[in-house]
Amino acid sequence: MNRNFRTTVLALATSGVVALGSAACSSEEVIDAVAAGSDAGEGNEAAVVTEPRSGLLEFIAPGEFSIDGEAFFVTEETQILGGLNACPAEDGLDENGFGVVDCDLESLEAAVQGGAPVYAEAEVEEPGNALSITEYDNDRQAEPAPGAAPGEGAAGTDEAPEGSAVVRGELEYIAPGEYMIDGTAFFVAEDTVIYAGVYACAGGVQDPDTGDVICDFDEFDATLANGTSVMAEVQVVEGVAESITEY
Incomplete structure (x- = not known):
């Protein structure tokens, strides 16, 4: 590039x-x-x-x-x-x-x-x-991230739960398991699903059914900590990321 x-x-x-x-x-x-x-x-x-x-x-x-x-x-x-x-x-x-x-x-x-x-x-x-x-x-841009059924929020309801948001942009590294996009900080939980394959987990193995590359948290975190620019869409619920999708 x-x-x-x-x-x-x-x-x-x-x-x-x-x-x-x-x-x-x-x-x-x-x-x-x-x-x-x-x-x-x-x-x-x-x-x-x-x-x-x-x-x-x-x-x-x-x-x-x-x-x-x-x-x-x-x-x-x-x-x-x-x-x-x-x-x-x-x-x-x-x-x-x-x-x-x-x-x-x-x-x-x-x-x-x-x-x-x-x-x-x-x-x-x-x-x-x-x-x-x-x-x-x-x-x-306010629709659920990939993985959620159309029209469903994080809890499977017809609407997104209170306190949820979709943020997009360049991820900023704050600390292990804590990132920020455009001033909105959030944490990564054990059940956060990370879809990557561009810069994070580059060359990762794609799921044959969905084409998604699921990225391990440690590898994803290390990529951000090294200063690599990673663009992502994040579904955040009450300050915790439900999904992170690199693009």
Whole structure:
């Protein structure tokens, strides 16, 4: 996931190479300008720092968006997945409500500037280029995590129990068995089910029936303690995680 795009469009605009926001500047020209500026960073082996951003996409200029006021750019290597309001398609979302349809920049821009809201999760690399943009169904984020029957809460009721919540984002390590996402801290219990296989328990054995990789707590905890960035959806009930699903 290491990209060579180390020069932002903003920096290019400052030097006079690109007139950012100009009506004459198309989306493709913005992408070409970013790609051209990347040559100066070839051979730079500095560690890549990424940060996840989730929320409503806002259009700033061709090839530039923001989420919660944090701006970022789209390059020719940015992976864009839609399926709902951006590049809508039948069955364009996975079981967790995330887009799986490849979407081009022009279609994404048209959707964001259109009438329907586009919620997305963006992995942004320093100095501000998006590695990926994945649309999600904002109405499904409060649904139970994988493993719970549709319409059932943690206790098998028709509604989620009081004190429960679904949190999504980058896991922050606090202490063994205690993590946090966006300021919401929670603990891991003996019966917490951990679905992983991306960075945590990478290469783990999948269940032949469900395709899930169940991760051992010790290995999962060690991955977080080592500073590895792990994105997850967590079903929390009264401060304890019922399930942790890496994505």
